Amino acid sequence: MSSRDDILGAVRANLPKLVRPLPWVPMFDDAEPTSLLAAFRESLIDMGGDFLDAPPGEDPLQPIRQRLADAKVVCSATPEVPGNRSLSDVHVPQDLADVDIGVVRAAFAVAETGSICLTDGNLGVNALGYLSQHLIVLLDPADIVVNLHHAYQRPEFRQGSYATFHTGPSATADIEGVLIHGAQGARSLTVVPVPRL
């Protein structure tokens, strides 16, 4: 008998003979914050992220222009930021090893946790989100949902092969509880509110 049949057989033989109906899960959205953007921003900062918005009416990319100009290798998966390493030149993920700043567009964000969602489509190459020393994320303020219950209703989790929530940068406190950003992945995560083109 195959291992599969063995295991499923053993499971069937041992199933508890109890009635346990599947519960209905509410959306828990009675107390929606007045500003999803403000709530998202607060949660993001608490999780170690940065939020850079330009004064109203000005170029929304202005707060990051200097950083982009100073970086040696910028790889962008967005049309708004050109970068100097084209994703079309990336044949294997290892080609991203020297990227200083990766730039991506978030599929959407979650106010409750300060998370942004990135799909394989947003990333172009998944490893861009992790091999880049720093990550800049463009977010349309219209793309914020209130909590994770709403997030999991989104189509991103039923399409494509990869979707990830980034909630701040890579972090660890495995040594004596001292918080450090950039354990293995991105050392910083900066969200810039930029409406979709």
Added chain:
Amino acid sequence: MNDDHAAVQAAMAAAAQATGGMLYPELAAQSDESVVKEGRRLDHAEGTSHPIRPPSEPQPRGARVRGNRRVSQSEAANRFIAATQHEKMHDERLWDLRQKRDRVMHRIPEWEELRSLASAIKEHTLTHLDEYLDQFEANARSNGIHVHWARDGAEHNRIVHNILRDRGATSLIKSKSMLTEECGFRDYMASVGVKVIETDLGERIQQLDNEDPSHVVVPAVHKLRTDVAQVFAKTLGTDPGNSDVHYLAEAQREATRPLILKADAGMTGANFVVAETGTFVVCTNEGNADLSANVPQLHIASIGIEKIIPRLEHLAVFVRLLSRSALGSPMTQYTSHFRGPRAGGEMHVVLVDNGRSKRLGMEEFWTSLKCIRCGACMNTCPVYRRSGGLSYGATYSGPIGLIIDPTFNRHKYSALPFSSTLNGSCTNVCPVKINIHEQIAAWRKVMAENHELPLMKKSAMKAAGILLAHPTLYRAAIASADVALNVLPRFAIYNRLNAWGRHREVPHAPHQTFHSWYRKNRGTQ
């Protein structure tokens, strides 16, 4: 004078705030090494809510594990307690995680409802486990994932080895997985010549120190920074005199990065598996699972069959509970959903039983399969906090370990269910409402019925059994014990035979027993 006074007061207020809620204020650090943003001191992930820094001290080691012999948790715990700085720091950090958990819990009005939902979803899934496994397999296959099934750890290791061998892979980067610890995966891979590199910082420290993880979420929580400095000096060539945490973490990042880039294959575990979409979900704070999964061409995920949940909408319940329960952080930094291989990539899932189907049939213990490995029960447990995870000498430590480990080896882990005060705190914090302390008590009964009680407990239990079965004898014994406690010299009470007097003062005995008081004041009986 006034300025001085104000300055002293301000400093005292700052110190009080910094040490507020600390178990050991003497551990409070003078300077703060945490990250500050917009004037806020950050404590997300497993960061402490106070700056703390203990003096250095040699690290105590874990339980002495010898073949199938019964592991003595208390022997190892005594050595951990004797290492005062380690014990205090361990207790402080885990209690801090527990307090952080309480704080984020209070911010969510529906917290208790989420726990009930999580428990109900898991119980439903476990009572239909065959159907959901079947559904997941079909959906994962149609997404392009290769699905394998392993009856036990040995079969899991063989399957992974075959996948690697067929592709000529000799190096593997992996993220933390308790399942692969169960399987003895790293030892097996070493024996067949595959180089395994752990990428979680805590797990990497443990791997380089040739120690098991001591906690399911914070694997090196029992170590001080000076212990880590020694390990890294020996293995990564860092300066043995430099125990700066930023320096150590950066040295590890720099040392691991080339190994990640060169690895032939990547491995992750999974926190959740969604049947309706064929998705598995991996949660980390470091992003190391995503590096392991997204850099090499080949990704293998090892997953216990109990990780499954029916639908995406259920995922919201568990993701909201997991990191809040584990670390008091609203979310892990990375929560990644793998639905299939990326373009040009190859993805394998190994579904592992390793005793789970058998546990499903154990009437008193099957709900332990609801566990989502958050570690909240460990962080709150007074025994765990003061004895360290390695004292359990088993894959799982703390309260959840006491009820899972004996299912792997009833004799070897027969003493573990006694490493508990049965205070029930574990049950109260469990995000999926496992009745942990009741299962610990039930295991004690199983051990007694199977003649697995340690000798000292056995003779004490026998004597207690006789006393409790004979009311007159019991009353006489209690009355004379009360008298004895008040008149006996210390050495007669605090000795090796009285485990209760070893680390605490025995309470003052009342002058009168309840029974004699009742007879005197409430009539005849």
